[in-house]
Amino acid sequence: MNPRISVIIPTYCEAPNLPRLVSRIVxxxxxxxLRGNEFEIIVVxxxxxxxxxxxxxxxxxxxxxMKVIIRTDERGLGTAVLKGIGASIGDILVVxxxxxxxxxxxxxxxxxxxxxxxxxxxxxxxxxxxxEMESSLHHIWGSKALNTFIRVLLQxxxxxxxxxxxxxxxxxxxxxxxxxxxxxxxxxFFALLYRGGKRxxxxxEVACEYRxxxxxxxKTSFLKAGFSYGVRALKLRVNxx
Numbered sequence: 413m414n415p416r417i418s419v420i421i422p423t424y425c426e427a428p429n430l431p432r433l434v435s436r437i438v439x440x441x442x443x444x445x446l447r448g449n450e451f452e453i454i455v456v457x458x459x460x461x462x463x464x465x466x467x468x469x470x471x472x473x474x475x476x477x478m479k480v481i482i483r484t485d486e487r488g489l490g491t492a493v494l495k496g497i498g499a500s501i502g503d504i505l506v507v508x509x510x511x512x513x514x515x516x517x518x519x520x521x522x523x524x525x526x527x528x529x530x531x532x533x534x535x536x537x538x539x540x541x542x543x544e545m546e547s548s549l550h551h552i553w554g555s556k557a558l559n560t561f562i563r564v565l566l567q568x569x570x571x572x573x574x575x576x577x578x579x580x581x582x583x584x585x586x587x588x589x590x591x592x593x594x595x596x597x598x599x600x601f602f603a604l605l606y607r608g609g610k611r612x613x614x615x616x617e618v619a620c621e622y623r624x625x626x627x628x629x630x631k632t633s634f635l636k637a638g639f640s641y642g643v644r645a646l647k648l649r650v651n652x653x
């Protein structure tokens with residue numbers, strides 16, 4: 413029996429990117445071995461002032477595989493991902509950013525490692541096989557240094573622990589405290605990998621080119637995020653959360 417697949421996309425002010433992203437995801441699935449699988453796209457929008465949520469509802473009329481959740485009482489990347497997981501039906505969960513920095517064509521490969529090769533989680537990695545990032549040198553090496561610090565500190569068997577593009581076996585979440593993991597911003601991802609690693613998850617990294625944002629504004633300050641990520645990693649290491 414083919415596994416059901418849910419692609420979860422948290423959004424905030426991504427109206428310029430969402431139509432193209434949805435089209436590319438649908439095309440990637442349709443042109444791959446996944447075309448016979450039950451498949452859905454779940455957009456979780458934090459009541460974007462640019463109308464991303466309303467645009468998503470409009471797109472859902474064209475794409476019956478889409479669900480759109482507009483949150484008015486809560487914001488945050490980690491909790492948005494958890495909201496999408498709770499609303500999903502998939503046996504395999506795919507999470508990706510809405511800004512087109514993650515390549516939809518990689519979805520079938522990530523899903524395949526979970527569905528067919530025994531991985532609990534397969535992640536798109538910027539730091540394997542001669543990584544490529546469309547960014548400034550200080551951002552590239554800053555990201556690499558931050559990832560190295562976190563993965564060494566937490567002994568996570570993966571190189572890219574902040575990328576946030578992954579396919580996950582749903583059952584792997586069964587014995588995890590998801591509410592303590594899925595909070596904050598991108599730090600939820602290394603918290604997930606850390607907790608999963610402690611439970612013996614099999615992880616597979618797939619080379620993933622990081623593309624520069626073409627439309628809209630980034631919600632991340634690298635220095636601010638780097639500090640908060642480091643603090644959370646230290647708290648995880650000494651069992652303060």
